[in-house]
Amino acid sequence: MKQAIELTTEAQFSWAIAPSEQKAPFQENTLVSPEQLTSVNKEDRWKLGLITSADTPIDSVGELVKDVPVVAINFHAFTDGRGFTLARLLRERLDFTGKIIATGQFLPDQVHYFARCGFSGFVLPDQESVDTSRTSLNxxxxxxQISWDRPEPLFRRM
Amino acid sequence: MIIAKPDAQTKTTMYTYSEIDQRIVDERVEQYRDQTRRYLSGDLSEEAFLPLRLQNGLYVQRHAPMLRVAIPYGLLSSQQLRKLSYISRFYDKGYAHFTTRQNIQFNWPKLEQVPDILAELASVQMHAIQTSGNCIRNTTTDPFAGVQEGETADPRPWCEIIRQWSTLHPEFAYLPRKFKIAVTGNSETDRAAVQFHDIGLQLRKNEQGKTGFKVFVGGGLGRTPVIGTVINEFLPWQHLLTYLDAILRVYNQYGRRDNKYKARIKILVKAMGIDTFKAHVEQEWLFLQDGPATLTTKEVDRVTSHFSAPDYSQLPEESETLNRSLASNKGFANWYKRNVSSHKVKGYAAVVVTLKNTGVAPGDITATQMDHIAQLADRYSFGILRITHEQNMVLTDVRKDDLFQLWQELESQSLATPNAGLLTDVICCPGGDFCNLANAKSIPVASAIQQKFEDLDYLHDLGDLSLNISGCMNACAHHHIGNIGILGVDKKGEEFYQIMIGGSAGHDASLGKILGRSISRAEVPDAVSRLLAVYLEQRLENEPFLATYRRIGLTPFKERVYETGH
Incomplete structure (x- = not known):
């Protein structure tokens, strides 16, 4: 299922990121790490989001993502292509229907591929990057190929 | 150009773009035009532009940018070759270079003109997408695909299916390292070196007569040469793309990213062990198998229909004209012996046009030669050409009756050197003359060897012998799989050369063994000469160099090369 893509600048981004040393409880609309989320009561998790790095193995967050509406995948380097696989597995294997947001070091020119893999939100450094990302999306x-936005390959749609 | 519609009844002998194929390539050109504009205006940093230009084939080299253009599985029309000729004249210095991966490189394009070059390419259904960068590269295959005996199935349609699947694949554009796939359809002779690719595919039929692939994984050359391991003995064709997705996904997740010299899939397969690696792939494949990416008969038929046989004439097997010319012209007979090979259709032959003239960088071709070959392809071979990984060209469908005339025309353009597969048919990278990575020059070594071994009778007597020269351990000239391999190394700022022997790229794949200490450039031709002397003394009747080496081992060769007092 395709979602509307949201492009925001860091300044406009409505979620806070919890510092790594912070402990529960967390305010609503905070992105927390897998360890932090584990320490929150299950019934309170729906107010939070999970933030994890692009190199996270899917199995280590498979259970946690069931409880949150947002997963942010953070890139330490734009060359780390594991984030593409992670997003597809969240969507296609775990049927995660919430938002998947890219944060950190990625390029506006990569946004097209990200969106095809299941990302639906991008946090960018400035308005110029937002504009470039919009161009990239289109x-x-x-x-x-098949991907999250196109469940059938071109040869089955022709 | 006239673009055949997918539903048109026009017969084609190579894949022609549908409206959508064309649109994707056109959109890519416009995307890159915008990226180049932003880079030149300073809006895009060097670091951010790097992967974008690489995935459009643009390197920045020692003297100037270098643009690598994909020739999908080495297949080219005369019209496309004319366009390449035009590009080399208008945007470059009037020549270009064929690579060992069936691609073509322009050595002097201007960075700001590359978008225009890409638009020119798109106008003849060509592109430079993913010819560089850490992504899935151009798929390669047997340059004689479709015309020679011994083929289980024609690999070209499968290569095109892989081309489409890999083009702008959203998940695998930022892999740990580059990724190369090769396909062969020939169970007797592997001319695609599939066991030296990240994934090698060998078409085969099972006991029920069904088509599928033997799948090799983790082969490669470079710093750590490895022969690929079989991961699947028989993969039914329907599952090709889902299985490739599964392998790539395992590699993308587990391949090393901390050290680029340990990032290729071969290192991962070695580290995990083939059984664990295979278990990961199988587990991943469970989720993809029989899913929507499973190939359909309709799609395979659609792609296959593009590769129809050309309109061959009914001819007798023997050609009187040919036999007469062979008897009366020694030069033609020499060329015929080395550069012409058999064809599955009676009265036809395949012709290798070697780009290995002494004094010219192996694989280099001038714009005039390109125009000339394009014309010859139109006149003698249905307008189609192939590029080989030995950096030569092939006219695959020539009437035997026309061979003498074709030879004369090639002669007039210095394109009839009768050395296909011989010692002087050197496979060579651009080396230290052009490449940033090289430790040593390679082209002058090739020239020195070609000069020393000019005597054709001697060369023909030596017979099949591959000689590969790489200017550094990245091994672009595949020195590990040359019968004789030469590697340029740097010793305290000086260029030296390591010699190895016994490599083979075929189904009997093997890696060359290093003889001993490296030697200076001046010593290389003499060392080669000594190796050949040992072979000539020791060979049994009709025994090629490789077989003699395998029988007698490294020692006699080694002793002779390092013997003093000669």
Missing amino acids: AFSEAY
């Missing part, structure tokens, strides 16, 4: 009108 760069291609078709694609060969």
